[in-house]
Amino acid sequence: MANPPKPWKAEYAKSGRSSCKTCKSPIDRDQLRLGKMVAATQFDGYMPMWNHAGCIFKKQNQIKSLDDVEGIDLLRWEDQKSIRKYVEDGSSTSTTVANSECAIEVSQTSRATCRHCSEKIMKGTVRVSTKAEGQGARGISWHHVNCFTTMSPSTSLEKISGWDSLSPQDKESLSAFSRKDTSKKTEDQVTSRSAKRKAVGSDEQKAKVSKSEKRNSAGKTSTNGSKDEPNHGDFSTIGLEKKLEEQSKLLWDIKDQLKIHVTTAELREMLEANGQDSTGSEYDLRDRWNRNHD
């Protein structure tokens, strides 16, 4: 059997013939659809089970990672963003617990066990509790601080209730710890993305990038929005993001243009085909010409 492809495939419907596995209604041509790849029964290989993108987005935890989606790079930027947002929201809803549901404290006993790594949480170490919704005291589970930040990297320790009652030394070492953790994450992301770009960097792609760079410097006014950016430390990521966005927009500009022209050509063909029926107008023209030249 062929190698399994990525678990998901994203594309614009090539026809209006497929229907959504979730809501059973048809997927219109050119609508964004997401296909779950399944082993085909009719042939040796895999085939996508198509869904409206919107129907997938309504369900949680369908797409676990952007790397699971074949063809995402080829989508319009807005659609890339919506899938990215879905994946990011998904990973945070499954692990991030609302701050009000968490508490941080120094463990007074060694009885609790970390829910994440199943090791005992020793007396005197800082631990974080989380509470599962609607389960009262039974729903409380304990975590080592570093296990908690692994599980829920987007929750900032400073905002968890009980933080204020920690000793200054604990606060300092914990915030240093979480800062280091997040900065490392950003770096990893940047390197992996640029490595990926390098891997696909054909000459054609390079040309596109330099084109979009040129456009970028020409349209300086549009980049003034940078003061709205919440995080200046992330500047390199934002720069890369902007480039990818420009590149995608450029590509789709060309595709849209092409579509317009193809439609015009098709239209012209249709008009020419209809020319047989419009002999009347041709006759009219000749008639008019005749009258004017008599």
Ligand SMILES: [Zn+2]
């Ligand atoms: Zn649907």
Ligand SMILES: [Zn+2]
């Ligand atoms: Zn642990």
